[in-house]
Amino acid sequence: MPDHSIKYTINHFSGFHEKPIVNLVKKLLAKYKKDIRVTSASLQEPFKILAIFSDGSRKEIDFFPFLNSKRDTYLEKYLEPANFINFSIEDGNIVWGEEWDLIFPVEQLYAGNISI
Secondary structure, eight states: OOOHHHHHHHHHTHHHHHHHHHHHHHHHHHHHHHHOOEEEEEEEETEEEEEEESOOOOOEOOHHHHTTTTTTTGGGGGGGGGHHEEEEEEEEEEEEHHHHHHOHHHHHHHHTOOOO
Protein backbone atom coordinates (compact mmCIF):
# COMPACT_ATOMS: atom_id res chain seq x y z
CA MET A 1 0.00 0.00 0.00
CA PRO A 2 1.37 3.49 -0.76
CA ASP A 3 1.30 4.51 2.92
CA HIS A 4 4.12 2.11 3.78
CA SER A 5 6.61 3.73 1.45
CA ILE A 6 5.58 7.20 2.53
CA LYS A 7 5.85 6.31 6.24
CA TYR A 8 9.27 4.78 5.55
CA THR A 9 10.32 7.99 3.86
CA ILE A 10 9.13 10.06 6.81
CA ASN A 11 10.97 7.82 9.29
CA HIS A 12 14.05 7.67 7.08
CA PHE A 13 14.38 11.44 6.77
CA SER A 14 13.19 12.46 10.22
CA GLY A 15 16.64 11.76 11.68
CA PHE A 16 18.28 14.14 9.22
CA HIS A 17 17.99 17.86 8.69
CA GLU A 18 15.60 17.29 5.80
CA LYS A 19 12.54 18.80 7.50
CA PRO A 20 11.18 20.37 4.29
CA ILE A 21 11.08 16.93 2.70
CA VAL A 22 9.39 15.42 5.76
CA ASN A 23 6.79 18.20 5.71
CA LEU A 24 6.19 17.71 2.00
CA VAL A 25 5.72 13.96 2.42
CA LYS A 26 3.30 14.53 5.32
CA LYS A 27 1.27 16.94 3.18
CA LEU A 28 1.17 14.46 0.31
CA LEU A 29 0.05 11.69 2.68
CA ALA A 30 -2.70 13.94 4.08
CA LYS A 31 -3.84 14.83 0.55
CA TYR A 32 -3.89 11.15 -0.46
CA LYS A 33 -6.10 10.30 2.50
CA LYS A 34 -8.44 13.22 1.80
CA ASP A 35 -8.87 12.15 -1.81
CA ILE A 36 -10.20 8.71 -0.85
CA ARG A 37 -13.95 8.68 -1.41
CA VAL A 38 -16.69 6.10 -1.43
CA THR A 39 -17.79 5.71 -5.04
CA SER A 40 -20.41 2.99 -4.55
CA ALA A 41 -21.83 0.78 -1.83
CA SER A 42 -24.13 -2.23 -1.66
CA LEU A 43 -25.83 -4.13 1.12
CA GLN A 44 -24.22 -7.55 1.60
CA GLU A 45 -25.96 -8.86 4.71
CA PRO A 46 -28.07 -7.21 7.34
CA PHE A 47 -25.90 -4.36 8.64
CA LYS A 48 -22.95 -5.15 6.36
CA ILE A 49 -22.11 -2.92 3.42
CA LEU A 50 -19.53 -3.46 0.72
CA ALA A 51 -17.96 -0.07 -0.03
CA ILE A 52 -15.91 0.60 -3.15
CA PHE A 53 -13.46 3.49 -2.92
CA SER A 54 -12.02 5.91 -5.43
CA ASP A 55 -8.70 4.04 -5.46
CA GLY A 56 -10.50 0.82 -6.46
CA SER A 57 -10.21 -0.89 -3.08
CA ARG A 58 -13.21 -2.68 -1.57
CA LYS A 59 -14.10 -3.15 2.09
CA GLU A 60 -16.96 -4.97 3.74
CA ILE A 61 -17.99 -3.00 6.80
CA ASP A 62 -20.06 -4.44 9.65
CA PHE A 63 -22.12 -1.66 11.22
CA PHE A 64 -23.96 -3.88 13.70
CA PRO A 65 -21.49 -3.60 16.63
CA PHE A 66 -21.62 0.19 16.41
CA LEU A 67 -25.40 0.37 16.08
CA ASN A 68 -25.94 -2.19 18.80
CA SER A 69 -23.91 0.00 21.17
CA LYS A 70 -26.26 2.93 20.42
CA ARG A 71 -29.49 1.42 21.76
CA ASP A 72 -31.73 3.94 23.50
CA THR A 73 -30.39 6.77 21.32
CA TYR A 74 -31.78 8.38 18.20
CA LEU A 75 -29.56 6.01 16.18
CA GLU A 76 -31.41 2.92 17.44
CA LYS A 77 -33.86 3.28 14.56
CA TYR A 78 -31.07 2.11 12.20
CA LEU A 79 -31.17 -1.32 13.88
CA GLU A 80 -34.39 -1.78 11.92
CA PRO A 81 -33.36 -3.26 8.57
CA ALA A 82 -35.91 -1.09 6.75
CA ASN A 83 -34.13 2.02 8.03
CA PHE A 84 -30.58 0.72 7.67
CA ILE A 85 -30.95 -0.11 3.98
CA ASN A 86 -31.91 3.49 3.18
CA PHE A 87 -28.35 4.78 2.89
CA SER A 88 -26.94 6.87 0.10
CA ILE A 89 -23.58 8.07 -1.17
CA GLU A 90 -23.16 11.82 -0.77
CA ASP A 91 -19.96 13.82 -1.05
CA GLY A 92 -17.93 10.61 -1.18
CA ASN A 93 -19.36 9.12 1.99
CA ILE A 94 -22.10 6.72 3.08
CA VAL A 95 -24.87 8.58 4.89
CA TRP A 96 -28.24 7.85 6.41
CA GLY A 97 -31.08 10.30 6.87
CA GLU A 98 -31.94 13.48 5.02
CA GLU A 99 -29.77 15.50 7.37
CA TRP A 100 -27.02 12.90 7.67
CA ASP A 101 -28.20 11.41 10.96
CA LEU A 102 -25.53 8.78 10.61
CA ILE A 103 -22.15 9.29 8.93
CA PHE A 104 -18.66 7.97 9.62
CA PRO A 105 -15.17 9.26 8.79
CA VAL A 106 -14.13 7.89 5.41
CA GLU A 107 -10.86 6.74 6.99
CA GLN A 108 -12.83 4.35 9.23
CA LEU A 109 -14.84 3.04 6.28
CA TYR A 110 -11.63 2.61 4.29
CA ALA A 111 -10.10 0.63 7.16
CA GLY A 112 -13.26 -1.50 7.23
CA ASN A 113 -13.63 -0.86 10.94
CA ILE A 114 -16.10 1.45 12.63
CA SER A 115 -15.01 2.85 15.99
CA ILE A 116 -17.46 2.65 18.81
